[in-house]
Amino acid sequence: MESPRDLHYKRGELASPMAPGALTWMRVPLAITTSASPTEPLIARAQAAARQWGVPFLLRRHKKSLSAWFGSHAEALLVFGHDGVTLWDKEGHHGFHLGMAHLRRLRVAQGEPDTFVRVAQLGPGDAVLDCSLGLAQDALVASRAVGPTGRVVGVEKSLALCALVAEGLKLHELGPDSCRVEVVHADALEHLRSLPARSFDIVFFDPMFARPQKAQPGFDVLRRFADHAPLTREALEEGRRVARRWVLIKGARHSDDLKKLGLSPEPGSRYTDVAWARIAPAEPALAP
Numbered sequence: 380m381e382s383p384r385d386l387h388y389k390r391g392e393l394a395s396p397m398a399p400g401a402l403t404w405m406r407v408p409l410a411i412t413t414s415a416s417p418t419e420p421l422i423a424r425a426q427a428a429a430r431q432w433g434v435p436f437l438l439r440r441h442k443k444s445l446s447a448w449f450g451s452h453a454e455a456l457l458v459f460g461h462d463g464v465t466l467w468d469k470e471g472h473h474g475f476h477l478g479m480a481h482l483r484r485l486r487v488a489q490g491e492p493d494t495f496v497r498v499a500q501l502g503p504g505d506a507v508l509d510c511s512l513g514l515a516q517d518a519l520v521a522s523r524a525v526g527p528t529g530r531v532v533g534v535e536k537s538l539a540l541c542a543l544v545a546e547g548l549k550l551h552e553l554g555p556d557s558c559r560v561e562v563v564h565a566d567a568l569e570h571l572r573s574l575p576a577r578s579f580d581i582v583f584f585d586p587m588f589a590r591p592q593k594a595q596p597g598f599d600v601l602r603r604f605a606d607h608a609p610l611t612r613e614a615l616e617e618g619r620r621v622a623r624r625w626v627l628i629k630g631a632r633h634s635d636d637l638k639k640l641g642l643s644p645e646p647g648s649r650y651t652d653v654a655w656a657r658i659a660p661a662e663p664a665l666a667p
């Protein structure tokens with residue numbers, strides 16, 4: 380069943396999601412569409428996602444190229460295809476996939492070392508709050524390490540990345556040895572403030588590095604859409620309030636990201652560009 384808003388877009392017009400029905404012709408940061416040969420179920424799925432994320436749905440005519448919409452209609456498009464979900468902008472695209480996390484999850488399953496798992500001391504049943512979900516690589520590793528009795532919540536500030544990952548994850552069966560990754564679109568500090576003290580075992584921050592790292596697949600897309608604001612001491616303090624075991628921070632080894640926050644890296648491999656730091660949770664207040 381089409382909503383009046385969907386019909387409106389079908390005529391090739393774009394209204395602000397804030398003012399349904401108004402002919403504002405404004406370009407939006409993100410819209411949702413389908414691949415160029417959509418079926419009814421695919422259209423229905425994309426429309427439902429557009430409603431969920433509060434962004435316009437653009438009906439794509441058969442074989443219509445996306446390029447005409449960039450500039451006039453949307454800065455970015457989340458495209459629902461028969462084989463997955465892809466985020467496009469005029470510079471390129473990235474289809475959601477498990478990426479390197481797939482291999483890391485296999486290694487965790489075989490009891491092989493993973494630095495995130497080791498430094499966080501992750502084990503079955505743990506609850507992990509990932510305050511910088513990105514492409515969910517670390518969150519997916521955590522979901523395998525904590526297993527089906529654990530919990531992983533990923534917070535992401537960028538709507539485009541958040542929608543890409545949340546919709547992409549819906550299409551991936553993680554199996555009975557993992558918990559699902561719950562995705563929250565929010566600013567991490569605001570979300571932390573809304574949580575009770577000591578409600579997660581691990582609170583994890585992986586802010587954008589000051590200096591670009593060697594690109595993993597999809598990292599250029601991540602860089603364009605990500606929030607680049609540096610991690611603050613205030614967010615770390617909120618993390619310490621919410622954490623029961625550790626607040627974990629990932630930084631770049633050859634930068635002063637961690638030092639600026641007064642953090643020292645944990646000992647680790649000399650052969651990696653990544654440095655990890657962890658801080659203890661805040662002491663619970665004594666009862667009066």
Ligand SMILES: C[S@@+](CC[C@H](N)C(=O)[O-])C[C@H]1O[C@@H](n2cnc3c(N)ncnc32)[C@H](O)[C@@H]1O
Pocket residue numbers: 510511512513514515516517518534535536537540565566567568585586587588601604605606607608
């Ligand atoms: C380096 S990436 C994280 C990569 C991620 N660990 C992974 O495995 O794919 C940092 C992510 O944190 C997000 N971010 C930055 N500041 C944030 C904030 N205040 N709240 C929520 N997300 C934030 C960025 O948009 C970006 O997607």
